[in-house]
Amino acid sequence: VETVLHDERLALAGLFFEAHAGLARTLERGLETECGLSAQWFEVLLRLARAHEQRLRMQELVAQVTLTPSGLTRVVDRLEEAGFVEREICASDRRGSFAVLTPKGRDCIDAAVPIHLDHLEETLIRVLSAQDRDALQVALEKVRDALHPHERAQVQSIDASVAAEEV
Amino acid sequence: VETVLHDERLALAGLFFEAHAGLARTLERGLETECGLSAQWFEVLLRLARAHEQRLRMQELVAQVTLTPSGLTRVVDRLEEAGFVEREICASDRRGSFAVLTPKGRDCIDAAVPIHLDHLEETLIRVLSAQDRDALQVALEKVRDALHPHERAQVQSIDASVAAEEV
DNA sequence: TAAGATTGACGCTTCAATCTTG
DNA sequence: CAAGATTGAAGCGTCAATCTTA
DSSP states (O other): OOGGGGOHHHHHHHHHHHHHHHHHHHHHHHHHHHHOOOHHHHHHHHHHHHSGGGEEEHHHHHHHSSSOHHHHHHHHHHHHHTTSEEEEEOSSSTTOEEEEEOHHHHHHHHHHHHHHHHHHIIIIITTSOHHHHHHHHHHHHHHHHHHOSSSSHHHHHHTHHHHTOOO | OOGGGGOHHHHHHHHHHHHHHHHHHHHHHHHHHHHOOOHHHHHHHHHHHHSGGGEEEHHHHHHHSSSOHHHHHHHHHHHHHTTSEEEEEOSSSTTOEEEEEOHHHHHHHHHHHHHHHHHHIIIIITTSOHHHHHHHHHHHHHHHHHHOSSSSHHHHHHTHHHHTOOO
16 A cells, blocks of 8 residues: 555656755855856857847847746846847837846846856756766656647757757 | 867757757656656655665755755745644754655655656656667766765765656 | 737745744 | 754745736
């Protein structure tokens, strides 16, 4: 009667969540203390830095981030307040707006990425063998892909490799 | 100059976070709609169900859950309000208190676990081969273990296998 | 009427301070 | 004074409703 409480599948899922929580906590602490950025700020700034002309529609940004539309609005509000981002109305469709990276925001993310990569190297890369990393990637891709069975079919698949890059 | 923005290590980390976010979102939705439980509620109830006499000190519970002490206090507050848990003062050390699973709470988690296992089967187990799962487990364990270099040395290690089981 | 984006209200978690007991 | 636990204040993200434009 107790056996179901110790099912090995629970253990695998628990391990997944525990590893994630620990990794996220460590990385976020480093980003916060050394760069003054939350994970969400880092992610948004990174996406904008990669984008053509350092700008993205709010809608495009939402699709690349782990946030709801309203959540993104709030994050961009704060980034704008901090001077890292500016909003710009979309000329062709005046309902929409762009988030645009400022030079200050660009400097910030340029400084943050190498630091973040160092942390990644320590906590994720160096602790795994090349085989481990490959196997991890394969498994994670399968899990991720099995999750989007009916959401945004085309764009999601062609954009999968870039969409996979976060934090 | 743009190359650092597309470092493959960022992609692996991003894939990790994306897979986690998707998995967590899906599982939490199922738990919420079919069992009326948040991930935190499920986790606390599961730990208590496994524990001797269905009870655990708040401190022990904190060590097993992804929450701060104050966060756990709030969750137990709500679980108590819902009738799933009761508090009990510790006789030997009157500073401490136990969280005790009620029969109602026990029934709830007993019903929830099989449902959750079904969801796990669909989203995590069935989408991976046996080799994938083994490799995933190995990699996640390495990442997790590399994260606790100086935190709670002994108890953590002997308790690692059980502490790994969450949500 | 629908799409893009934002806002108000709410719930949850954390940090720092507090209270009680050892 | 330290340990166990809780509380108040504040920050963040989500849902539902709203506003503007297509």
